[in-house]
Amino acid sequence: MTMAASTLRRRSLRLERVDSVATDATVRHIDQLDSETLGAVYRAVSGGRPVTTAETDLEPGEVIVFTDYYRVERV
Amino acid sequence: MTQYVIIGDGISGSSAAETLREEDPDAKITVITDEGxxxxxxxxxxxxxxxxxxxxxxxxxxxxxxAERDIELSLNTYVTSVDTDAKVVNTHESGEIPYDKLLVATGGTPTQLPVENSDADGVHHFWTFEDARGIREHAENADKGVIVGAGLLGIDFAAVCGAQGIEADYLMRGDRWWRYALSADGAEIMHEGMREVGVEPVFDSGVDHFETDDDGHVTAAVDPNGDRYECDFVGAAIGLTFNTEFLRGAGIEQDNGIVVDEYMRTNVDDVYAAGDLTQFYDVLLGERGQNGSWGSAKEQGRVAAVNMAADEEAEGFQWVSSYSITHFDFPFLSFGHPTLGDEHAERKYSDTEWRRIAFKDGKIVGGVLIGDLSPQSKFKQLMREQRVVADQADVLLEQSVDLDELAPPQEQ
Structure with missing residues (x-):
């Protein structure tokens, strides 16, 4: 049970609003995301819902440009 | 060994080059661009x-x-003409480049305002990275701005002015922003977003001419009503002129862009086109369409390359595009062809939420979502499935869209 929960946590992502972007960051605009990933980003930003790696192609560490800048972080 | 030449290194040309290398490992691939x-x-x-x-x-x-993909990249190279009989691309300084198959992916150049002093210092057009560098440098030191062009490109200038602290007037010819896709209700949300960042929309206006100082720097815009708007920064975005001048005499059909079928083929053998300069046959729309979105351009480049390498109708282009505006506190997304269609349905939900859906023959062909993007994937799904749903618009305009509430699709 503990391992399963731990695995699940590792596969969860959250979006952290950031004010600036490092020069070596990977940055994508939401128009570069597929419909499913775009929907997941919108739900995460508007409703604070976590994102799972299975439903998106988001990469931890990258920054997504939406109405603000959001860095993808592991939960 | 097949020789592929791609003119243009935007996302469609680059996507095509990558795909061609995957599909044809032994081919010679050359990418030509006039950018540096x-x-x-x-x-x-x-x-x-x-x-x-x-x-x-x-x-x-x-x-x-x-280099890692053995793709020859030729920067700062200007194509002067294409001889489609001899299958040769002529360049300004790099000689002749022969091809077996050619992809034209040259995109467009911002159209210059046809008014006096539109080439003055301080009047900016916005398309390339180099343009963006110049705009940023000037905007950081500017105080008063004017924006011209009430569409998806012009609003980027409004955002630049807002972010850079430039107090600006946004001169629009009609009574609202993007009047071809938005009603007054939808447009007013966008106008309010502009006002909140310090950009004032001015309606039934436009530009008659610009005034300059003795050094040739813009000092004011005068609209057709005679009203004068002082400014030291101007952003003009009235549209794109497609870069096809070098194709004169090549026999390639054009109609405000290069005409291609769903396989990205032009009317001339072994010449393909991709990206925002195409007038492509849209299988979902059932007629020609045009689209400047990133995803569409990337996919067109990939599909063109697949068909070029296969030398047959291997894959057709079928895509529902998205274009977002992320400059304000609320999101904005247009999809498909929101300015087309023969029927529309719309609803306003709050001061920052509005939705409009465009139908053709009862099927969704596009739409605009402001504030609430939650139904976007469902609308795109219905568009791809080409379901007749216009008679159930009320279901699609519910705040929370449940596709199970739609009547089952009728057998064709």
Whole structure:
């Protein structure tokens, strides 16, 4: 049970609003995301819902440009 | 060994080059561009102009990317003509480049306002990374702005002015922003977003001419009503002129862009086109369409390359595009062809939420979502399925869309 929960946590992502972007960051605009990933980003930003790696192609560490800048972080 | 030549290193040309290398490992591939740098992220250059994003993350490929894939990249190279009989691309300084198959992916250039002093210092057009650098540098020192062009490109200038602290007037010819896709209700949400960042929409206006000082720097815009708007920064975005001049005499059919079928083929053998300069046959729309979105351009390049390499009708282009505006506190997304269709349904939900759906023959062909993007994937799904749903618009206009509430699709 503990391992399963731990695995699940590792596969969860959250979006952290950031004010600036490092020069070596990977940055994508939401128009570069597929419909499913775009929907997941919108739900995460508007409703604070976590994102799972299975439903998106988001990469931890990258920054997504939406109405603000959001860095993808592991939960 | 097949020789492929791609003119243009935007996302469609670069996507095609990558796909061609995968599909045809032994081919000779040449990419020609008149720009001085390899592929960069054209969607993000507006963020650089706003002063929010540094340069480095905007670059996508360096020259090594091409070398590693044995793709010859020719920067700063101007194509002067194409001889489709001899199958040769003529360049200004790099001689003749022969091809077996050619892809034209040259995109467009901002159309200059046809008014007096539109070439004055301080009047900016916005398309390339180099444009963005110049706009950023000037915007950081400007105080008063004027924006011209009430569409998806013009609003980027409004965002630049807002982010850079430039107090600006946005001169629009009609009574609202993007009047071809938005009603007064939808447009007013956008107008309020502009006002909140210090940009004032001015309706039934436009530009008759610009005034300059003795050094040739813009000092004011005068609209057709005679009203004068002082400014030291102007953003003009009235549309794109497609870069096809070098195709004169090549026999390639054009109609405000290059006409291609769903396989990205022109009417001339072994000549293909991709990206925002195409008038492509849209299988979902059932007629020709045109689209300038990043995803569409990338997919067109990939599909063109698949068909070029296969030398047959291997894959047709079928795509539901998205174009977002992310400059304000609320999101904005248009999809498909929101300005087309023979029927529309819309609803306003709050001061920042509005939705409009365009139908053709009862099927969704596009739409605009402001504030609430939650139904976007469902609408795109219905569009791809080509379901007749216009008679159930009330279901689609519910705040929370449940596709199970739609009547089952009728057998064709």
């Amino acid at each position: 740098e390899p592929l960069y992220n054209r969607i993000l250059i507006k963020e650089h102009a706003k002063g929010k994003l540094p340069e480095a993350p905007i670059s996508i490929h360096d020259e090594d990317w091409y």
